[in-house]
Amino acid sequence: MVSTFQETKTKGFRPESEPINSKGLRLDPRGLLDIAEQKIDWDLLDTLAGRSLTSAQDLDRNLLGELCKLGCLLELTEIGQSHPLDGKTIITAFFEASTRTRLSFESAAHRLDAKVVSVPDGKVTGVAKGESLEDIGEMFNSYGDLVIMRHTETDSVERIQECLMRPLINAGNGSGEHPTQALVDWYALLKWRPDFLLPEPTKRPVHLGVIGTPGSMRAVKSFVFLALLFESHIERISIVSEMADPLGLELNKADQASTIPIQVCQDLDEVLPELDVVYMNSLAFLGDSYRDLDKSFRLHRDSPFKDGAIVMHPLARKNELDRNLDDTNKNLYFAQAAGAVFARQALLVSILGRLRALPDHLHYLTS
Numbered sequence: 001m002v003s004t005f006q007e008t009k010t011k012g013f014r015p016e017s018e019p020i021n022s023k024g025l026r027l028d029p030r031g032l033l034d035i036a037e038q039k040i041d042w043d044l045l046d047t048l049a050g051r052s053l054t055s056a057q058d059l060d061r062n063l064l065g066e067l068c069k070l071g072c073l074l075e076l077t078e079i080g081q082s083h084p085l086d087g088k089t090i091i092t093a094f095f096e097a098s099t100r101t102r103l104s105f106e107s108a109a110h111r112l113d114a115k116v117v118s119v120p121d122g123k124v125t126g127v128a129k130g131e132s133l134e135d136i137g138e139m140f141n142s143y144g145d146l147v148i149m150r151h152t153e154t155d156s157v158e159r160i161q162e163c164l165m166r167p168l169i170n171a172g173n174g175s176g177e178h179p180t181q182a183l184v185d186w187y188a189l190l191k192w193r194p195d196f197l198l199p200e201p202t203k204r205p206v207h208l209g210v211i212g213t214p215g216s217m218r219a220v221k222s223f224v225f226l227a228l229l230f231e232s233h234i235e236r237i238s239i240v241s242e243m244a245d246p247l248g249l250e251l252n253k254a255d256q257a258s259t260i261p262i263q264v265c266q267d268l269d270e271v272l273p274e275l276d277v278v279y280m281n282s283l284a285f286l287g288d289s290y291r292d293l294d295k296s297f298r299l300h301r302d303s304p305f306k307d308g309a310i311v312m313h314p315l316a317r318k319n320e321l322d323r324n325l326d327d328t329n330k331n332l333y334f335a336q337a338a339g340a341v342f343a344r345q346a347l348l349v350s351i352l353g354r355l356r357a358l359p360d361h362l363h364y365l366t367s
């Protein structure tokens with residue numbers, strides 16, 4: 001067996017890591033596989049078969065790590081003739097607009113040879129005539145093997161699950177959660193700092209900054225749920241927000257169970273020079289409307305960043321993240337978006353119980 005993936009020339013792997021984002025940092029998936037000594041816990045991934053993912057809290061640190069390692073393996077692999085999701089039909093039901101989530105899920109599914117039935121806009125369903133989400137869930141039982149749903153309403157997950165018997169992936173529910181965005185975020189972050197997978201830090205723990213209100217920003221909420229699992233690797237979380245309690249009920253509860261201290265501050269430029277990782281988002285959900293990030297929170301090329309700091313953003317962005325950062329080594333957000341296909345492929349193959357349909361050499365090299 002080869003000693004590291006850096007040296008892998010095995011048939012079925014891409015010979016070089018191909019750049020998949022035009023600007024900013026590019027992340028090599030081999031580092032994460034090497035720090036894990038090329039081992040994947042296939043049995044642990046198998047526990048996802050037939051399960052739903054509706055909250056980031058459905059994942060623990062081990063499962064997140066295994067999904068990210070499998071994503072790295074898939075990023076390096078020519079899937080070729082193995083057709084791992086052949087015979088499976090995936091429903092992407094988007095009752096709210098999306099660029100990245102729907103298209104990266106559909107791209108992931110197509111590249112694994114699943115069939116995709118897509119609802120790109122809820123208005124083209126019976127919703128336009130007053131049909132209930134519960135009844136739509138009942139119909140989905142006979143139309144597909146897995147449902148990926150985005151909706152404007154926070155209770156949409158509970159409502160569709162009243163009748164849906166297929167596994168459900170929550171692709172964003174109002175101000176609720178966006179667990180696969182958090183998976184994608186951590187896929188990028190773990191490729192940037194593979195040592196986070198080790199039980200104890202081998203490098204200095206990071207100071208993580210979150211700009212916004214995680215309590216009402218679903219992607220940020222899911223991201224912070226997972227951040228709280230990395231107690232040895234994150235020394236502190238600073239939330240930069242104009243609100244007195246930006247965490248909200250669920251994150252406050254999760255925070256109490258974690259040893260990572262969380263502080264709230266209002267002055268971005270004061271805390272920015274201390275942050276290693278800066279996570280920002282654009283919009284907060286307020287029931288039936290959105291609110292932009294406070295105008296005082298802007299990042300640009302001349303912001304007072306710490307040396308080596310990186311910026312993450314789930315996108316889409318508005319004015320809070322200046323395009324003049326795109327061409328710098330602060331930009332992790334394009335790599336974040338680019339890795340989405342592979343992290344989501346790992347999830348689809350696991351939930352659909354098709355790990356053994358992946359090319360044999362993946363199992364041989366990593367078991």
Ligand code: CP
Pocket residue numbers: 097098099100101102172178181219314315316
């Ligand atoms: N990050 C994210 O959820 O993007 P979309 O709204 O484009 O899916």
